[in-house]
Amino acid sequence: MAELIPGPSFFIGKGDDTDLISFGSGQPDLPPPPEAFDALKQYNGFKYGQIQGEESLRAKLAEEYPGAKPEHFVITNGASEAIDLVLRSISKSGGKILLPRPYYYSYPFVVGYAGMTAEYYDLGEGGKINYEQFADIAPGCRAVLINSPSNPTGTVQDIETLKKVEALCDRLGLYIISDEVYKDLIYDRENYLLHGKHVVTVNSFSKTYAMCGFRVGYLYSPDEDLVSKVVEMKNHTSMNTSVAAQVMALAALSVPASYVEKHVKIWKERRDMIYAGMLELGLELWKPEGAFYVLPKLKNSGRVVSDLYYKYRMISYDGAWFGAPDHVRFSYALDASKIQEGLRRLKKFLETDYRAY
Amino acid sequence: MAELIPGPSFFIGKGDDTDLISFGSGQPDLPPPPEAFDALKQYNGFKYGQIQGEESLRAKLAEEYPGAKPEHFVITNGASEAIDLVLRSISKSGGKILLPRPYYYSYPFVVGYAGMTAEYYDLGEGGKINYEQFADIAPGCRAVLINSPSNPTGTVQDIETLKKVEALCDRLGLYIISDEVYKDLIYDRENYLLHGKHVVTVNSFSKTYAMCGFRVGYLYSPDEDLVSKVVEMKNHTSMNTSVAAQVMALAALSVPASYVEKHVKIWKERRDMIYAGMLELGLELWKPEGAFYVLPKLKNSGRVVSDLYYKYRMISYDGAWFGAPDHVRFSYALDASKIQEGLRRLKKFLETDYRAY
Numbered sequence: 001m002a003e004l005i006p007g008p009s010f011f012i013g014k015g016d017d018t019d020l021i022s023f024g025s026g027q028p029d030l031p032p033p034p035e036a037f038d039a040l041k042q043y044n045g046f047k048y049g050q051i052q053g054e055e056s057l058r059a060k061l062a063e064e065y066p067g068a069k070p071e072h073f074v075i076t077n078g079a080s081e082a083i084d085l086v087l088r089s090i091s092k093s094g095g096k097i098l099l100p101r102p103y104y105y106s107y108p109f110v111v112g113y114a115g116m117t118a119e120y121y122d123l124g125e126g127g128k129i130n131y132e133q134f135a136d137i138a139p140g141c142r143a144v145l146i147n148s149p150s151n152p153t154g155t156v157q158d159i160e161t162l163k164k165v166e167a168l169c170d171r172l173g174l175y176i177i178s179d180e181v182y183k184d185l186i187y188d189r190e191n192y193l194l195h196g197k198h199v200v201t202v203n204s205f206s207k208t209y210a211m212c213g214f215r216v217g218y219l220y221s222p223d224e225d226l227v228s229k230v231v232e233m234k235n236h237t238s239m240n241t242s243v244a245a246q247v248m249a250l251a252a253l254s255v256p257a258s259y260v261e262k263h264v265k266i267w268k269e270r271r272d273m274i275y276a277g278m279l280e281l282g283l284e285l286w287k288p289e290g291a292f293y294v295l296p297k298l299k300n301s302g303r304v305v306s307d308l309y310y311k312y313r314m315i316s317y318d319g320a321w322f323g324a325p326d327h328v329r330f331s332y333a334l335d336a337s338k339i340q341e342g343l344r345r346l347k348k349f350l351e352t353d354y355r356a357y
Numbered sequence: 358m359a360e361l362i363p364g365p366s367f368f369i370g371k372g373d374d375t376d377l378i379s380f381g382s383g384q385p386d387l388p389p390p391p392e393a394f395d396a397l398k399q400y401n402g403f404k405y406g407q408i409q410g411e412e413s414l415r416a417k418l419a420e421e422y423p424g425a426k427p428e429h430f431v432i433t434n435g436a437s438e439a440i441d442l443v444l445r446s447i448s449k450s451g452g453k454i455l456l457p458r459p460y461y462y463s464y465p466f467v468v469g470y471a472g473m474t475a476e477y478y479d480l481g482e483g484g485k486i487n488y489e490q491f492a493d494i495a496p497g498c499r500a501v502l503i504n505s506p507s508n509p510t511g512t513v514q515d516i517e518t519l520k521k522v523e524a525l526c527d528r529l530g531l532y533i534i535s536d537e538v539y540k541d542l543i544y545d546r547e548n549y550l551l552h553g554k555h556v557v558t559v560n561s562f563s564k565t566y567a568m569c570g571f572r573v574g575y576l577y578s579p580d581e582d583l584v585s586k587v588v589e590m591k592n593h594t595s596m597n598t599s600v601a602a603q604v605m606a607l608a609a610l611s612v613p614a615s616y617v618e619k620h621v622k623i624w625k626e627r628r629d630m631i632y633a634g635m636l637e638l639g640l641e642l643w644k645p646e647g648a649f650y651v652l653p654k655l656k657n658s659g660r661v662v663s664d665l666y667y668k669y670r671m672i673s674y675d676g677a678w679f680g681a682p683d684h685v686r687f688s689y690a691l692d693a694s695k696i697q698e699g700l701r702r703l704k705k706f707l708e709t710d711y712r713a714y
Contacts, residue, residue, distance in 0.1 A: 009592050013407045025405060032403050040601065041398045046389050048382060048569045050370045077434050077595040084594040088470060106593035113445060113590065115472055212405045213600035233470065235366050236463035237441040238434040242599040243570040244397065 004302045008105060011315050021342045023330035024315035026151060026293065028210035030266065032252060033259050036209065039251035040244060049240035052231045053218065057250045064253075065193065065201075065220055072220055074230050075241045075249075079181045079204040079217035080106060085237070086177055086200050086219060087114035087143075089229040095142040097177075100129070102295065102324035104151045104179070116142070120323070126286050127155030131164055138168060143175035146194060149182035152295050152322045152329040154271075154288020159192045170196050175226075177202060181217070182291040184208040184260050187268045198223050207291075208260055209252040216245040267292050270332045270339060277343040281350055292333045295319060300357050301328050307353050312345045361659045365462060368672050378699045380687035381672035383508060383650065385567035387623065389609060390616050393566065396608035397601060406597035409588045410575065414607045421610075422550065422558075422577055429577055431587050432598045432606075436538045436561040436574035437463060442594070443534055443557050443576060444471035444500075446586040452499040454534075457486070459652065459681035461508045461536070473499070477680070483643050484512030488521055495525060500532035503551060506539040509652050509679045509686040511628075511645020516549045527553050532583075534559060538574070541565040541617050543647035544625045555580050564648075565617060566609040573602040624649050627689045627696060634700040638707055649690045652676060657714050658685050664710050669702040 005011075011024045052058070053075025062068040076082040087097065087110055095116040099107050100123055111118045119137055124130040127150055138144055146165060148157035169176050176194055181204040183191040193201065204217035221227055271294075275287050278296050285296035298304045301318045305328060308314040319327030332339055362368075368381045409415070410432025419425040433439040444454065444467055452473040456464050457480055468475045476494055481487040484507055495501055503522060505514035526533050533551055538561040540548035550558065561574035578584055628651075632644055635653050642653035655661045658675045662685060665671040676684030689696055 009408060009589070012405065027404055031401075037401060040400070043397070044388075044394060046567055046570050047384055048369065051366060055370075077599070080593065081595045109590075109593040113594065210403055213403050213597065215596060215599045232366070233466075236437065236466040237470065238438045238595070239572060240570065242434070242572045242602045244601040244605070245599045248601070 003306065005306055005309065005318070007321055008317055014315065020313045020315065021338050021345070022315040022334065023332065023342060024317055026207075026291075026331045027212040027333060028207065028263070029334050030210055030263055032210045032248070033255040035251045035255050036211065036248040039247050043244060043247050045243055049243045049246065051235045051240055053241060054243070054246045054250070057246050057253075060250060060253050061218065061220070068220060068222070071224070072222055072227060073218055074227060074234065075216065075218045075246055076234070077217070077238060077241050078206060078215040079179065079202045081238065082202045082217050082219040083107075083177065083179065084110050084113070085230045085233055086202070086226070087111060087116065089226060089233055090143060090175055091115050092142060096140060098134075098138055098141040098144040100145065100147055100150065102150075102152050102319065102322040102327070104147060105321045107145060123150070123153065123155065127153035129157055129161050129165070131161055134165065135168055138174060139172055141174060143177055144169060145177045145179065147179040149186055149288075149290025151182065151291055152293045152317070152319070152324065153286060154291045154293045154295070155286065156186055156189070156289040162192050162194055166194055166196050166199070169198070174198065175200060181207055185264060185267055185292065186290040187264065187271065188289055198226070200226065205249045205252055209249075210263075211245075211248060211252065214242075214245040214248055216241060216249045267332075270336060273336060274330065274332045274339055274343070277339070281343070281347055292331055294330050294332065295324060295327045296330070297326060298328045298354075299326050301326050303357065304328050304354070308346070308349060311353065312349055314342055314345055360663065362663050362666065362675070364678055365674055371672065377670045377672065378695050378702070379672040379691065380689065380699060381674055383564075383648075383688045384569040384690060385564065385620070386691050387567055387620055389567045389605070390612040392608045392612050393568065393605040396604050400601060400604050402600055406600045406603065408592045408597050410598060411600070411603045411607070414603050414610075417607060417610050418575065418577070425577060425579070428581070429579055429584060430575055431584060431591065432573065432575045432603055433591070434574070434595060434598055435563060435572040436536065436559045438595065439559045439574050439576040440464075440534065440536065441467050441470070442587045442590055443559070443583070444468060444473065446583060446590055447500060447532055448472050449499060453497060455491075455495055455498040455501040457502065457504055457507065459484075459507070459509050459676065459679040459684070461504060462678045464502060465680075480507070480510065480512065484510035486514055486518050486522070488518055491522065492525055495531060496529055498531060500534055501526060502534045502536065504536040506543055506647025508539065508648055509650045509674070509676070509681065510643060511648045511650045511652070512643065513543055513546070513646040519549050519551055523551055523553050523556070526555070531555065532557060538564055539648040542621060542624055542649065544621065544628065545646055555583070557583065562606045562609055566606075567620075568602075568605060568609065571599075571602040571605055573598060573606045624689075627693060630693060631687065631689045631696055631700070634696070638700070638704055649688055651687050651689065652681060652684045653687070654683060655685045655711075656683050658683050660714065661685050661711070665703070665706060668710065669706050671699055671702055
């Protein structure tokens with residue numbers, strides 16, 4: 001039997017071979033708007049930028065958030081750095097951070113790196129928050145993390161539930177870290193922006209504008225004390241986010257809405273294709289309402305991922321990495337023809353190797 | 358009296374007015390090699406890169422370090438992130454990190470953020486390491502930090518001392534974090550690269566190639582265990598360094614040595630000008646051997662910095678921010694005519710306001 005694969009980083013840089021089909025890394029295959037590259041061609045600055053992020057970019061972002069001001073934003077090296085900086089800034093010895101489960105695989109690590117402890121609320125049927133359970137655990141925590149649409153489930157949380165979460169955290173004085181990096185990739189309704197004095201919205205240009213490699217994300221919060229702590233920390237830990245990436249981000253924000261709409265239409269077609277295809281293979285899974293992941297149940301998920309890679313030339317991610325053992329995550333951010341070929345290989349795997357597990 | 362200025366970040370983004378003279382931020386005013394911008398114009402990638410950094414860039418860097426392999430490098434968001442990641446990766450509760458004093462102002466912060474405590478060795482006459490004192494304190498520490506050439510003193514440590522530091526740390530099994538971001542800006546000899554099993558060399562494209570704003574630095578260490586810890590952590594805290602910045606860095610590495618040599622010649626002329634000018638004003642200061650800073654003694658340094666800014670339109674940094682109260686740091690990374698005008702204003706300040714302190 002092939003060796004178990006230790007984690008997502010094993011696959012980074014793989015997936016460009018012609019015969020390998022990658023349902024692995026969650027990144028768009030469709031390119032960024034050409035305007036983003038064009039802006040780079042004319043750029044000739046080279047000095048340090050503001051630690052908080054370029055004023056022009058923050059001003060443009062503020063237009064997207066009702067009531068927001070440029071000083072409520074910090075531009076970061078992707079959403080990852082935003083979450084890391086927020087956790088480090090609010091860190092208290094013995095502090096607990098409430099995470100959803102399944103979770104994006106980095107959450108437990110960054111909570112630990114910040115010297116705090118992760119607690120979990122389990123997502124129920126369809127990946128929805130069980131509010132009763134959530135409300136039971138939240139009071140002992142320093143912050144709660146909400147991730148809607150979710151990586152790895154694709155679930156979009158109900159607005160009614162999100163409003164209850166807002167009210168509870170406001171009453172308890174808890175920070176809400178709302179990871180909304182997939183906010184523009186929702187199929188059936190608009191995103192609901194969580195509000196509140198201590199809400200930190202984390203977002204990114206990676207998914208909406210296909211700019212993963214450039215690493216530009218941001219946080220938005222009306223909590224000015226928290227924002228200033230984050231900026232002070234970033235001054236020592238990484239300084240300004242790359243000015244080249246910020247130039248691209250500003251250009252991306254200026255493209256017509258049709259750029260994103262076209263992409264969402266494509267994601268939705270792929271979602272329908274992979275969801276129907278997996279149902280047809282007899283797999284049990286939730287129908288994603290946003291982002292670009294499905295998370296079917298598959299026993300011995302570590303072995304599945306290993307076999308799919310070594311025997312079927314397919315990259316998939318073990319649900320165990322996301323707190324969902326016996327599930328496998330498939331990103332459908334790839335061409336329809338590859339999705340179809342992947343489903344064919346998966347069918348063969350299910351009919352042969354998997355039966356023998 | 359004008360308010361005291363709280364720290365370096367107060368000045369970020371200031372200094373482009375025509376009448377304001379900035380001896381503040383330590384960044385080259387001379388531009389990066391045109392090849393770096395040209396490389397960007399042709400770039401059309403957008404996907405995640407390797408967390409550790411682009412293979413091509415690491416391979417090119419390995420050529421610069423005798424015996425190094427590409428897998429010994431991690432490309433980071435500037436030297437700042439490299440130091441932050443190393444400290445977090447080696448963090449142990451109660452761990453002590455030995456820092457030089459005067460120090461680069463971020464060091465004590467990042468040690469604290471990593472949950473450890475800073476100890477200090479005081480730099481002696483000329484900014485040189487007092488090895489006896491160093492050897493007394495080092496044994497209780499987890500790592501020592503060496504910064505040669507130094508920010509803020511401009512001192513280049515003697516090779517003999519550096520070899521003793523190497524031998525001691527090797528014997529004690531201590532990490533050496535060697536911040537060599539000014540290694541290419543030494544006026545009188547080649548840099549001495551610290552060696553050892555647990556030496557981490559931190560470097561950057563910011564100073565050598567005038568690429569501060571793009572944020573690309575790196576660490577090099579033959580300690581493969583440490584490198585893999587850093588990469589694992591970076592996977593969760595920021596992912597790959599911006600691919601655009603790495604493309605520029607690779608192009609910069611390929612330019613002829615004359616690019617750097619020309620710059621060093623200019624820094625040296627400016628060093629001579631500001632050093633002679635300050636001596637003429639009667640100030641007491643060490644002669645810098647590298648980097649682009651002078652650190653003259655000036656009593657009430659906080660008030661000096663405030664008065665110079667508000668009354669004389671000059672940016673300077675309070676030595677207290679660097680652990681050197683009653684000193685003021687002047688970066689001479691600016692045009693000779695501005696240095697001359699700055700010296701004129703400083704003369705006026707010394708003859709009027711300063712006399713009344």
